[in-house]
Amino acid sequence: ETGVTQSPTHLIKTRGQQVTLRCSSQSGHNTVSWYQQALGQGPQFIFQYYREEENGRGNFPPRFSGLQFPNYSSELNVNALELDDSALYLCASSLSGTTDSPLHFGNGTRLTVT
Amino acid sequence: AQSVSQHNHHVILSEAASLELGCNYSYGGTVNLFWYVQYPGQHLQLLLKYFSGDPLVKGIKGFEAEFIKSKFSFNLRKPSVQWSDTAEYFCAVILSGGYNKLIFGAGTRLAVHP
Numbered sequence: 001e002t003g004v005t006q007s008p009t010h011l012i013k014t015r016g017q018q019v020t021l022r023c024s025s026q027s028g029h030n031t032v033s034w035y036q037q038a039l040g041q042g043p044q045f046i047f048q049y050y051r052e053e054e055n056g057r058g059n060f061p062p063r064f065s066g067l068q069f070p071n072y073s074s075e076l077n078v079n080a081l082e083l084d085d086s087a088l089y090l091c092a093s094s095l096s097g098t099t100d101s102p103l104h105f106g107n108g109t110r111l112t113v114t
Numbered sequence: 115a116q117s118v119s120q121h122n123h124h125v126i127l128s129e130a131a132s133l134e135l136g137c138n139y140s141y142g143g144t145v146n147l148f149w150y151v152q153y154p155g156q157h158l159q160l161l162l163k164y165f166s167g168d169p170l171v172k173g174i175k176g177f178e179a180e181f182i183k184s185k186f187s188f189n190l191r192k193p194s195v196q197w198s199d200t201a202e203y204f205c206a207v208i209l210s211g212g213y214n215k216l217i218f219g220a221g222t223r224l225a226v227h228p
Contacts, residue, residue: 003157004157031214033214033215033216040220041221042118042204042218042219043158043204044218045216045217048213048214048215055213056213056214056215058215090157092158096214097213097214099146099208099209099210099213100165102160103160103214105157105158105159106157107156107157108157
């Protein structure tokens, strides 16, 4: 089975720009979650998508938005980038959105905002 | 707000030493508990999980963890570490009955010297 794949692996953007990160979920998984991992910290939950709808969101501003497509792949969009948005962005997929369904993580996209 | 605390940010051990990594969470309700591991250059992988039942759970690669409800703790242990255990370890909780939102600790970076 193919795992969770994310693209690109690295990205450099300028403050104020917009960025789109992509994620392909593991085969058979219908739920995708996004996490932000700043340097020296644990991942923080951004939001979760289940069957193309957002069904949970963490403490992130509206300029963080997402999409899930019919094939369950997903995008994370960040508008008006700030320096503090520099982080590793992790995508995770699961068989369902319930708490008994383990998350499978991708390798992440490292975003640097200058 | 719910949180997860990992007591040690960096741990250095020699091969064959015993390991115990501390994890405490703050939430009075029912939780599901996890330990994830991130080897250098790799994605986060599930080491073990606790949902219910026997509070002593065994995971992959000889790791185990004990859930002590009265102490809100879920410490990770391994009797004898190997050089290949060098990695970053994250404790995480999910509030049972909700959606699949993992709350992570800040992580413990383990270095095992031959």
